[in-house]
Amino acid sequence: MANAKLWGLKKSPWVFHVAAASCNNCDIEILDILTPRWDVERFGILLVGSARHADALLVTGVLNRKSLPRVLRVYEQTPKPCLVIGVGSCTCHSHIFEPSYNVVGPYDKYIPVDVYIPGCPPKPEAIIMGVVKALKRL
Amino acid sequence: MNIVRIIFSYIIFPGFIFTAVVGLFITWIDRKVTARIHWRVGPPWYQPYADFLKLLLKETMIPEGSSKTMFLLGPILGLAAMTILAVMLFSMSFNPHESFVGDLIVIIYLLALPPIGIIIGGSSSKNPLASIGASREMTQYFAYELPFLIALATIILKAGGSIKFGEIILAQETGGPFLYSISGVIAAVVILLSIQAKLGFVPFDIPEAEQEIMAGPYIEYSGVALAIYKITRAMMFFLLPLFLIAVLWGGFANWWAILKFLLIVVLIVLIKNTNPRLRIDQALKFFWIGLGILSIIGLILAFYGL
Numbered sequence: 001m002a003n004a005k006l007w008g009l010k011k012s013p014w015v016f017h018v019a020a021a022s023c024n025n026c027d028i029e030i031l032d033i034l035t036p037r038w039d040v041e042r043f044g045i046l047l048v049g050s051a052r053h054a055d056a057l058l059v060t061g062v063l064n065r066k067s068l069p070r071v072l073r074v075y076e077q078t079p080k081p082c083l084v085i086g087v088g089s090c091t092c093h094s095h096i097f098e099p100s101y102n103v104v105g106p107y108d109k110y111i112p113v114d115v116y117i118p119g120c121p122p123k124p125e126a127i128i129m130g131v132v133k134a135l136k137r138l
Numbered sequence: 139m140n141i142v143r144i145i146f147s148y149i150i151f152p153g154f155i156f157t158a159v160v161g162l163f164i165t166w167i168d169r170k171v172t173a174r175i176h177w178r179v180g181p182p183w184y185q186p187y188a189d190f191l192k193l194l195l196k197e198t199m200i201p202e203g204s205s206k207t208m209f210l211l212g213p214i215l216g217l218a219a220m221t222i223l224a225v226m227l228f229s230m231s232f233n234p235h236e237s238f239v240g241d242l243i244v245i246i247y248l249l250a251l252p253p254i255g256i257i258i259g260g261s262s263s264k265n266p267l268a269s270i271g272a273s274r275e276m277t278q279y280f281a282y283e284l285p286f287l288i289a290l291a292t293i294i295l296k297a298g299g300s301i302k303f304g305e306i307i308l309a310q311e312t313g314g315p316f317l318y319s320i321s322g323v324i325a326a327v328v329i330l331l332s333i334q335a336k337l338g339f340v341p342f343d344i345p346e347a348e349q350e351i352m353a354g355p356y357i358e359y360s361g362v363a364l365a366i367y368k369i370t371r372a373m374m375f376f377l378l379p380l381f382l383i384a385v386l387w388g389g390f391a392n393w394w395a396i397l398k399f400l401l402i403v404v405l406i407v408l409i410k411n412t413n414p415r416l417r418i419d420q421a422l423k424f425f426w427i428g429l430g431i432l433s434i435i436g437l438i439l440a441f442y443g444l
Contacts, residue, residue: 008192012185039178041169044185049352052199052360055192079197079360 009055009081010135012044016054016078020071022061025121026088030058033124040128056083056134059113062090064102068110075111083134086116087127095120152228154221161372162186164403168375171407186372190365198361205262212259213359213366219251220373226303227377231384231391234304234311241301242290245381249336252370253279256345259367260355271354274418275345278335281422282342285429286332289325292433292440293385296321307389315388320444324436326386328429330402333378334409335425337371341413342421379403 019027033040034047048054051074059071075084086107089095094103107113114137117130147153165186173180200206226240226248253275260272296316297306316322335342346354356367379402383390387398416424 004191005195008188008195011188012192014189036176036178039173039180041173041181042179044181044188049348050357052358053353053356053364055196077199079199081196 005081006138010138012046013055013083013131013135014046014048014053015056015058015085015131016048016051016074018051018057018059018071018074020059020061020067021064022088022090026060026090029121029124029127030060030087033127038124038128040131043131045131051077052079054078054082056085056131058085058087059091059107060087062094062097062100063104063107063110064100065104066102068104071107072110083114083138084111085130085134086113087130088122089118089120092116092118147225147229148221153225154217157220157224157373157376158369161369161374161376162190164375165372167400167403168407168410171404172411175408175411190369193360193365193368194362196361198363199358201264201358204264204358208258208262209358210363212255212257212262213363213370215255215258216252216370217366217373219248219255220370220377223248223377224373227380227384230303231307231389234307234389240303242294242303242306242385243301245303246287246290249378250279250283252374253336255370256355256367259359259363260345263355263358265358267351268355268357270351271345271357275355277418278342278344278421281425282332282335285328285425285433288430288433288437289328289332290385292321292325292437295437295440303384306385307391310388315386317386317388319440321436321440322386324432324439326382328433328436329382329386330405330409331425331429333382334406335421336378337374337406339406339410341409341416343415344418344421347415375403379406 017027017030032038051057057075057078061067063071075082084107086092090097091107091113093106097103115130115134117126119126122130149155163183163186166181166183169185170180200209223245226245230240256275257272257279260268260275263269293306293316294301296319297309300306300309310316317326338346346356351357356364359367379399380390380395382402383395383398387395389395390399
């Protein structure tokens with residue numbers, strides 16, 4: 001049973017895109033990997049419109065006072081088990097916004113992040129590799 | 139013995155499991171053909187099964203403040219209707235002489251149940267986008283049902299006034315398929331476009347428009363409930379083209395039916411991939427004025443034996 005669960009989750013991770021106040025670069029790269037050129041549907045990855053359908057949350061941007069409650073709410077609404085994938089340098093260490101009064105700190109203070117993908121923005125290959133690493137970690 | 143046979147036919151062979159497995163495979167054909175049209179590779183053959191398995195084993199969430207019974211009744215209604223429809227279609231197509239009273243009216247009601255399930259589920263989710271989706275689903279149901287019913291009336295007229303499914307198939311065995319006539323072609327076009335709308339495929343995916351209202355009525359569904367919606371859709375994708383073949387193209391109790399079936403499926407996928415989404419008022423106008431007039435012309439032609 002556990003094996004079947006793992007297989008299902010590995011073969012069809014549906015992702016939901018949580019743009020938590022990013023500068024849009026990472027969002028554009030995420031949309032890039034869904035285009036025919038990269039074609040992530042080969043691996044069963046689909047972009048879904050509702051957090052209730054999602055297995056993986058792609059979070060982008062620096063966590064700040066305004067976006068933190070929203071991100072927490074989306075995370076609570078996602079059915080478990082779910083992965084959290086941080087896309088972009090901002091998710092790793094707040095990037096150049098570190099000294100700002102509005103920044104509340106890195107993501108894993110608040111939600112468990114499975115894999116970080118550095119880069120500003122990361123290349124589509126890097127995002128695919130990050131997702132693969134997150135799936136291997138399961 | 140008879141009860142065992144009935145249970146077997148509902149659960150395993152033409153009923154739930156067989157229809158679901160074949161339906162999911164047809165979902166894969168749809169996704170693969172779509173991918174090839176986009177010049178992509180597309181998902182492997184086991185993809186729909188993996189999706190289904192994953193959804194079955196995930197947590198099912200019920201939104202706070204929603205009506206729990208209605209929320210869970212929504213998906214089951216459509217699944218039950220499609221299982222019964224599968225048993226009816228197969229038993230009546232392979233034994234058209236049997237005295238089993240199954241007629242087109244029952245099939246029309248069974249085909250009405252999945253949209254009703256979606257409307258019930260969407261309205262009870264306590265989500266504004268789901269409510270918009272449910273109201274669009276309702277409007278669209280009333281839109282496509284009118285030309286669909288007139289096209290079925292054409293078929294009844296051509297079968298000599300019989301609404302029995304078996305007699306429609308027998309009439310085609312003796313007098314040739316209804317499709318090979320002008321009114322038959324018109325009825326086929328109308329039913330094909332109604333199937334497109336019943337399946338919620340692209341020119342008519344207004345209720346679940348992903349870019350405007352996320353997933354519409356399905357937005358709050360997760361886990362098993364969403365899996366049941368997906369499998370109902372897959373079963374419809376298997377049964378509706380079969381229904382079209384049965385009432386217009388000489389029944390599906392022969393090997394040629396597989397080719398006919400694949401042709402219709404690929405046609406549906408091509409329509410899906412080459413059209414933009416309509417607005418709900420445009421869809422209503424298209425179905426009531428455009429296809430409505432076309433199907434009435436077909437009915438008049440059938441009356442004069444063309």
